[in-house]
Amino acid sequence: MKNNSTKITAFILIATLICACNAVKRVPDGKNLLVKNNILVNGKSTNDETASNQMYQKPNGTLLGYRLRLNLYNLANLNPDSTYQAKFKNNPGLYERQSKILSAKQVDRLGQSFLYKGIHEFLKNTGEPPVIIDTAKTKKSLLRLKYYYFNNGYFNVITDYTIDSIARKKAQVNYNITTGPAYTLDSIRTNIMTPALDSLYKTNNEPSLLKSGNQYKTSDFEEEKNRITTYFRNHGAYYFQPTYVTFDIDTIGKKNKANVTLIIGNNNIQERDSSRTEPFKLYKISDVNIYTDYSPANSKNKIADSTTYNNFNLYSYKKLKYKPRAITDAIFISKGSTFADFRTTLSSRYLNNLKIFNYPSIQYEVDKRDSTAQSLIANVYLTPRKKYSFGATLDFTHSNIQDFGIGASLSETIRNVFNRAETLEISTRLNIGSSRDMANPNNNFFNVSEYGVDLKLNFPRILLPFGTEKIIPKSMIPSTQITSGFSKQRNIGLDKENFTGGISYNWSPKRHNTAKLDLLNAQFVRNLNPGNYFNVYTSSYDDLNDIAQTYNTTDTNIDEATGKLIVPTGTTGFTNDVLTGKTALTPADAAYKDVESIEERRIRLTENDFILATSYTFTKTTKKDLADNTFYQFRTKIESAGSLLSGISAIGNLSKNSRGNYEIFNLEYSEYIKTEFDYIKHWDFGKEKVLAVRSFFGIAIPFGNSDYIPFSRSYYAGGSNDNRAWQPYALGPGSTNAVNDFNEANMKIAASAEFRFKIFGDVKGAIFADAGNIWNVLDNVVDPKAKFDNLNDLDEIALGSGFGLRYDLSFFVIRLDLGFKTYNPAHEKGDRWFKEYNFGHSVLNFGINYPF
Structure with missing residues (x-):
């Protein structure tokens, strides 16, 4: 106090x-x-x-x-040095007295200290x-x-x-x-001197930005210049530039109206001390030359190896290290085609996406062999990256599991593995951390750890036994990724081993759209220490122990010293006694149902999981770059797991186990269908004021071989990127008041809004509101408070609100958010608003970058 x-x-x-x-x-x-x-x-x-x-x-x-x-x-104080010196001038002998106590050097340094100078420098700079x-x-x-x-x-x-x-x-x-009245555009005419460009202009189906009746705006004229230039340069006009587009604005004899004449002159050619004009020419590509190992150092050397493939000429100053198709598939400039800027840009993007070259250079020169001088030679200069590259990182982390962590990783990248521009990445990682939520009998600061190894093999094409060019053309920059990984956790939950593997396809249907098909995504989760369940999920243990104090009938279940259930033998013994009718509890009793529910959750979270899933994810965004604050982003995903295995089992007429489920490797596999929708929208109001909103809906429905969703595929609520008024896993399901330690469910609704503004310098502020919850639906959970039965359950959507501070370091943002429980569905109806709206029940979240 x-x-x-x-x-x-x-x-x-x-x-x-x-x-x-x-x-x-x-x-x-x-x-x-x-x-x-x-x-x-x-x-x-x-x-x-x-x-x-x-x-x-x-x-x-x-x-x-x-x-x-x-x-x-x-x-x-704008002059702290002068003020410090004046103190001694106004007090003769003070300097000598202080020098005897300290020293002359220390007295001088005192004037440069934070107390005398630093604080004023801080105030002045801030x-x-x-x-x-x-x-x-x-x-x-x-x-x-x-x-x-x-x-x-x-x-x-x-x-x-x-x-x-x-x-x-x-x-x-x-x-x-x-202002006076605004002028509007009246008649719009064209005067294009080059016949070829005049014909192109008339066949252009893109609407002009200049329309009769529109208010005059200089910006429209600039955009029209760029539109015309882009169109001409994509249709062969190699030498055309925006400066060739001019406008004559005539207001004579007009009342608040202007006649516009679009003027495009001929090509101006500079020749030493003189210049001349001639009509623009439309160029075609006569040759495409690709230099696969170019560098300024070897540019004057002789070509040592060359080949021609599909009308592409490939040259190398040493032995050619790439199969020709690996390079030519990434180039959209072809012999005989019309010169087009977009082909150059697309080729640069694709080549850069291969990750085996530095940023490519594509240059054009007029083909002197063409007597009409209307042909271009495209020269593509590629500088290979090193075949092997090593990387190491050290990170300080904060997550839903760890309060503080130190992570280190080592990686090795091997490029052009099979001479077709493939890349292989091998990485290992180690993370040690501190978590107050995990069992920590020895009270060690670093009480959790995780290590793992991952392999990722990337092919710059769709890897299938049949062609996909008609469905996914190479202009969509397709790729195939084969992955595998292993990780092991210690003192995190039940100590898990996680094996993963899969094959996925990625492509971009449009410039800012991406699609991903996980054809096969396998995951095997093995719990190494299931007997530690009640040491980790202490809420479940406390509930079970409270019931045992009244109904236990077996002395060996209880520790004589503490009078509590022994973990794990006592908890298992008492649960079996209840469910086999060896206690006074009956299935009609509430305590019996509680024990049944606790056991159901224990089995679900301690069982090993095998998941074989197929999923499709589509993402669309209008965000142009990191500084863009007016955009939207939409992501949707649908995932199906276990259906392939069930189909094979049914066709093979395989037998089911005693629970009526199929097994693979003596393990019941998971079967479910899951879908998600995520939408983010930002509005920029200027002066660094931004409104950002996010909405999310996800549901996973078990069927066939499963009656619940694996923990790794379920949803949770709360945390620094979700409802910030609750800790991670501390909200829901429904109105249950988060009775378990790690609360999860198979359906989630969430929505957030955040208004961001500048405070001073790189310090930004925000006020926010987060709504949402999780529920169980169509699974084996029986608690009515946790289930979503109808639309009336939407009144269990929790609301948190608060404010935050952000410090912008350019490459990332450090974020602190303080959330207050505004509407808590865990309380009785009529007593949910502002019940815990105080600092005592608030949650302080630390995060890196913005939550959405």
Whole structure:
């Protein structure tokens, strides 16, 4: 309590100190602090973000209306060295007295310490100096505003500005814009001097961005330039550039209208000291030369090996190391085809995707053998990466299982394994960590560990015994991946061995769309320490032990010293006694059903799992790059497991076990169908304000050989990337109040919204709301609170809300989120809202990068 009081007092003092700062403390006399830019268009204030961005001066940033950075800057001593020296000048003998206690060197160093200098440097760098109104910059801003409105069709715009004082040393700038009527496009004509380009223009089916009746916008003309240039360069016009496209805008004799003439001149050719013009030519490709081992060092050497394959010429300065098809399949420029920029781009993407070359260079030259000078030779220069490359990483991790972890990995990549551009990756990993959720009898800090090895073989094509070119053409950049892996966990749950293997196909139907078909995905999970179940799942143990205190009849089940069930012999013995009728409990009793439910969950989580699945995943996104904050992303997945094995078992008339299920290697395999839908949308409101939303639905239905979903394929709720008001696995299922230690189910609904904003510098803030839950449906769980029976159960969707801080390090973001339980379905109806909306029940989440 004393520590809390100290923190609260310190917080109040700091807050009072900041609030007491004078915002105009460092504004010189006769000057004014800029508090607002007010843009008035035809007498009305506007919030046009683009217009606001024309300002050379903007007011100091605010946090919830408070100028935090300005006040931090005002707290700083801008000359701490002078202040430190002045202290000794004003107190003769002070320096000598302190030098006797410390030393002259230490006294001098004290002036450079954080207390005297560092704190002021921090405040100055973190803060923001006052923005003082500069009339020269105001006039520049006004001129930019005039151009902005002129470029949007207001050719008669009139501008001026006024400065209004609103308080002592504070003022706002009013930018007065009188636009007049906007000009619209009237007639649109073309004047294209090159007949070949004129014909191309007329056969182009793409709609023009310039349409009669549209308001004049300079940006439309620029986009039209780029559209025409792209079309011409994709249809043979190798020398064409946007500068050849000009527009004549005629407003003479027109009232608020403009006639537009699109003008495209002939090709301008520079020849030494003179220039000439001639009509543009449309070029075809006469040869494609591929240099497979090019480097600046060997560029002047003689070619040592060459071959021709499918009209491609392949050259090597040493012995050719690649089968020709491996290279030519990645090149979309072909002999006899028309020159097209998109073929160059697609070839570069595919070649880069092979991961065996550095970024390729594709250059063109006019073929001097062609008397008409309308042929190009395409030269593709490829610089191989090293055949073998070694990698090592060291990571500090945080996950749903580990509070803190240290991970290390070693990897070896072998390129061009079979001389057809294949890559083989072999990696090993080791992770040691600390988890308060795991059994830790020796109280060791590093109490969990995991190690594993993975192999990944990638083929830059679809690997099937039949052709797939008509279904998945090579322009979709297809690839095949064969994987296998092994991992082993210690002190994580029941200590597992995990064997995986599979074959998958990947391709891109469109530029920002990806598809993945996991033809076969096998996983075998072996629990090494199933007897440790009740030491890990302590909630289940506590429930079972409480029942045993009343109904146990076998002395050997109880530890005499503690009076509790012995793990695992006592828990197993008591459970068997209950389920075989050796106790006073009957199937009609609630306690009997609880024991039955505990045993069902124990069996499900301790049984070894074998999963053989096939899945298809499709992802579509409009995100252009990492800085894009206006986009959406949609992902859907459907997965089927066990059906192939059941079909083979039925055809082979194999026998079933005593439970009526098929087995493979004396192990019941899992059979289910699973589907997921995930949608993310971002809106950018400018000034680094972004609204992000996410919705998710997933369901896995067991059938045939299974009546439950394996733990590794089930869903959980809570955590730093889910509902942040609950710990991972601590929410649901349904309204059960998370009675188990690791709560999971086979259906999940989730939705989140987050508003992100800049606080100062690289520090960002967010307010968020997360909704969702998990339920059991169509499986062997009988608890009605955990099951989803009808739409009325949607009132069990939990709601968490809160706020967070993010620190942007450019290459990743460090994230802290504090979530509060706003609506908790674990409570009785009518008592769910804000029941635990306090710091005592809040959850602090640490994460890397944004949750969605």
